[in-house]
Amino acid sequence: MAVQYSIQSGYAILYDQHIKVQWSKFVWERCSIPKHRYILWLALHQKLRTKEQLSKYFPAMDTVCLLCGDHKEDITHLFFQCTYSKICLVKMKEWIGCRVQTEHYQALLQWISKAKHLSKLRKGFFIAVVSALVYHIWRVRNDVLWSSKIWYVNHIIEVIKRELKLRFIVSVYKGKRNRDKEWIQKL
Numbered sequence: 001m002a003v004q005y006s007i008q009s010g011y012a013i014l015y016d017q018h019i020k021v022q023w024s025k026f027v028w029e030r031c032s033i034p035k036h037r038y039i040l041w042l043a044l045h046q047k048l049r050t051k052e053q054l055s056k057y058f059p060a061m062d063t064v065c066l067l068c069g070d071h072k073e074d075i076t077h078l079f080f081q082c083t084y085s086k087i088c089l090v091k092m093k094e095w096i097g098c099r100v101q102t103e104h105y106q107a108l109l110q111w112i113s114k115a116k117h118l119s120k121l122r123k124g125f126f127i128a129v130v131s132a133l134v135y136h137i138w139r140v141r142n143d144v145l146w147s148s149k150i151w152y153v154n155h156i157i158e159v160i161k162r163e164l165k166l167r168f169i170v171s172v173y174k175g176k177r178n179r180d181k182e183w184i185q186k187l
């Protein structure tokens with residue numbers, strides 16, 4: 001069956017394809033830890049079951065963010081407009097020396113992939129940092145939901161740093177020596 005073409009629909013198709021290419025690049029970045037990549041993939045495809053998503057099926061359900069208690073919980077808010085996740089992002093950006101201002105996870109990924117001053121290796125590491133943040137913030141959110149406990153930001157930051165350095169040193173660039181590898185080892 002043919003679909004009637006219009007400039008708007010053509011643009012929508014092209015735009016969608018463009019975004020999909022970009023997304024796959026982020027999600028399959030090998031610096032990232034597989035379980036982090038999986039949650040990032042869900043977030044990028046709007047498939048994380050946030051309260052805002054669930055309220056479409058259960059209209060009576062409250063949609064207040066579990067982390068700050070102050071805004072509607074949707075993916076854009078969780079990554080990284082929420083007070084809790086914003087602090088995590090600031091701390092991780094300080095750690096890797098990333099000065100970009102955006103607090104939107106997709107804009108952040110786009111910026112990293114296009115940054116001309118970053119080597120391929122550093123881009124991969126930066127993307128791994130964003131993936132780790134998305135994974136851990138989602139995990140913290142679920143802990144609040146199911147166990148009514150919230151982790152201190154510093155605890156989350158330390159866990160992410162440890163995980164990423166281990167991933168990088170042990171699995172990803174074993175055997176290669178260069179300036180970027182030394183930079184990551186010194187973090």
Ligand SMILES: [Zn+2]
Pocket residue numbers: 065066067068069070071077081082083084
């Ligand atoms: Zn919040």
